[in-house]
Amino acid sequence: MGDMPVTLKGTAEGIRLKPVAAAWDDVLRALQVALQEAEAFFRGGRVILEMGERELSKSELVTLRTILDQFDMELWAVLSDNDSTIRTARAYGLRTRLPRSAPQADPEAASAPPGANALLVERTLRSGQSLSFPGHVTLLGDINPGGEVIAGGNVVVWGKVRGVIHAGALGDESACICALELAPSQLRIAGHISRAPDDRRRKARPEIARISDDHIIAEPWT
Amino acid sequence: MAGKIITISSGKGGVGKTTTTANLGLGLAMLGERVICIDADIGLRNLDVMLGLENRIVYDIVNYIEGHCRLRQAMVRDKRFPELYLMPAAQTRDKNAISVSDMKRVAHEAAELADYVLIDSPAGIEQGFRYSVTPADLVLIVTNPEVASVRDADRVIGLLEAEGWAPAQLIINRIKPDLVRRGEMLDADTVLDLLAISLLGIVQEDPNILIASNRGQPVVLDDHSIAGQSFRNVARRLRGEDVPFEPLKSPSILQRIFGAR
Secondary structure: OOOOOEEEEEOOOOEEEEEOOOOHHHHHHHHHHHHHHOHHHHOOOEEEEEEEOOOOOHHHHHHHHHHHHHOOOEEEEEEEOOHHHHHHHHHOOOEOOOOOOOOOOOHHHHOOOOOOOEEEEEOOEOOOOEEEEOOEEEEEOOEOOOOEEEEOOOEEEEEEEOOEEEEOOOOOOOOOEEEEEEOOOEEEEOOEEEEOOOOOOOOOOOEEEEEEOOEEEEEEOO | OOOEEEEEEOOOOOOOHHHHHHHHHHHHHHOOOOEEEEEOOOOOOOHHHHHOOHHHOOOOHHHHHOOOOOHHHHOEEOOOOOOEEEEOOOOOOOHHHOOHHHHHHHHHHHHHHOOEEEEEOOOOOOHHHHHHHOOOOEEEEEEOOOHHHHHHHHHHHHHHHHHOOOOEEEEEEEEOHHHHHOOOOOOHHHHHHHHOOEEEEEEEOOHHHHHHHHHOOOHHHOOOOHHHHHHHHHHHHHOOOOOOOOOOOOOOHHHHHHOOO
16 A cells, blocks of 8 residues: 555544645545545545645645545545644634544544554444444444444444444455444445344343355354 | 533433423522523524413513623513523524524623523524534433433434533433333433433423423422422532432322322
8 A cells, every 4th residue: 555645544533534645636536546446435424634744725625625525525624734724724614623522532543553454443332423444443332323333344342232333344245243242223244234133132242243155144252 | 600501402302301491490590599591492482481481571582692682681580589580582583593603602691690501402403402502511411211312312412522512411301110110111221321421310200290381380399299309309419419319209099090280
């Protein structure tokens, strides 16, 4: 991945987009390709643009938004150390700081290190909250009904799952889902969907779900 | 010192936000606090009816925001407690009549005049919800022990956390001890386990609530009402008193036979 013109990282707050290439056109072109490749994953997401010291002009901001619009993505925040960039972002009504009580106030703690393909998140996903990440996800917390995790790889939840998990969202059929208590409204792995049995009065125990013979099977996690 | 701004919210409608606001407003006033209740449900005002102050309204919050009256003129004094005021919603307008900064200003001005400012939020998570919770120092989430209401409460708590708004505390309203005992209603522990925020009070279903609301005499004024006792206790907990949670009681045989008083 070394010299990608742009990097995209799924985090709890949104998709962090970091331009790397010097020419804005190269950044946009690479972004368009990256978004198209995993459209289902990115669609509807909110974007945190990480500019660092780099200056962002109004026209650059507008062209970026045009591309994001195609994927129903919202430019939500612009993080920068450059005063002019901050002014531009504010002029367009964008956040230039993330909310203080967001569980990961420290951006380094929230995003996976560059090149890593796993994300560790310590929080509970409440109804309406969604976490998506292209790699593996480990969640220390619960997924409440109406909350969801979408991951390109495996999903491990140290907690209760009562919402939706989609593992292998980019098509990996070998992905698995593990949780201390698996009582989800729905599990998805790659293109397979299974819903919870209607009687879920079983004793809670750690389980692992994976695809076996074209079906999602949950077994005790031992 | 400015008073504390507390917003009563829920996500779902019909769970008892306005009832809670009216009872806590009166409950705090009974303890000698200066209280201003703001009805933020512009276009669907109800708090005035529950407090029995409907026919005393001259100006409302939108009149004040638009500069047609002074703050004091938009505050209706309660007929029972001279230190309790209602700032009514405008009935002929909608939520767009107020912006987030308008409500912030009004709430902070009110907090200069009172020990507690209670904001009765509209249902939903749109503009009305946003302007109601933005000025708050504390958000009271009202939920009923049923799945849809708890789900919506969870959503609202998630929004408060994500936006970095005020901390939230929980009031579980309309719990029915009989049904809980038979396993037909979510119990308080299940609700708390899911929502994972601190509990401020549990209020039992009480037929007196409806009658009291219609009469404009909230149950907190009724010494014999179980729900009234719960609201009085919540008011004391809000002031920082350590009040034990009251045991869930089923109505006595006599109360069942003779029904609500």
